Amino acid sequence: MATxxxxxxxxxxxxxxxxxxxxxxxxxxxxxxxxxxxxxMDQTPGCTMQLCAARxxxxxxxxxxxxxxxVNGASAESHQRFVGKHNLTTPLLVDKGLATASRYGAxxxxxxxxxxxxxxxxxxxxxxxxxxxxxxxxxxxxxNKVAPASARS
Numbered sequence: 001m002a003t004x005x006x007x008x009x010x011x012x013x014x015x016x017x018x019x020x021x022x023x024x025x026x027x028x029x030x031x032x033x034x035x036x037x038x039x040x041m042d043q044t045p046g047c048t049m050q051l052c053a054a055r056x057x058x059x060x061x062x063x064x065x066x067x068x069x070x071v072n073g074a075s076a077e078s079h080q081r082f083v084g085k086h087n088l089t090t091p092l093l094v095d096k097g098l099a100t101a102s103r104y105g106a107x108x109x110x111x112x113x114x115x116x117x118x119x120x121x122x123x124x125x126x127x128x129x130x131x132x133x134x135x136x137x138x139x140x141x142x143x144n145k146v147a148p149a150s151a152r153s
Contacts, residue, residue, distance in 0.1 A: 004105045005132045010034075010123040011103040015071070017091040018079035028067055029127045033146045035061070035068045037090070038106035038119040042074045042082035050118070050136045051088050057139035058089045064147035071106075072116055073098050122146035 004011070014024045028034050037054060039047040051070055054061075061068050070092040074082075079092035093100075098114060101107045106119035122131030122145055131137075131145035 004129065006129055008129045010127050010129050013100040015093040015095055015100060016076065017093055018076050018083055020076060023069065023091065023093055029125065031125060033066045033125050034123040035066055035142055035146060036104065036121045037068065037070045038101050038104065038116050039070055039072055040116045040118060041072065042078045048086060051090060052086055054090045055086070055088050060139055060143065064143050066143065066147050069093050071095050071101060
């Protein structure tokens with residue numbers, strides 16, 4: 001598999017969110033940038049902190065016209081509980097088998113033991129990866145690459 005990173009075309013995906021709604025990258029291409037937050041598990045301290053930070057930055061993302069999604073392999077039911085417990089505003093996508101996370105280079109491990117390596121991917125409205133970072137980058141760092149203020153003026 002080719003290495004993925006800034007400058008690469010974003011791999012297409014088609015997943016459902018915690019409410020069963022279909023989400024496809026192609027529905028955003030040419031219209032608005034997308035941020036994918038690949039995180040290991042629902043309800044764990046680090047993941048809760050990361051998704052609550054996205055919730056707290058919701059108005060910044062909306063003002064910049066950026067669609068934000070959390071992604072992991074948990075079920076829709078697990079995602080619903082996570083959203084409900086923390087009032088999350090970010091739709092959480094079900095990536096059963098981690099196929100999408102794998103295409104985005106966000107999986108570590110081999111064989112049966114594979115987990116998401118916390119990764120944030122920013123995709124321009126043209127479908128190119130413009131931000132790719134492990135860990136929990138700040139909303140400002142993400143938006144500076146995904147929807148720079150100069151492009152929004």
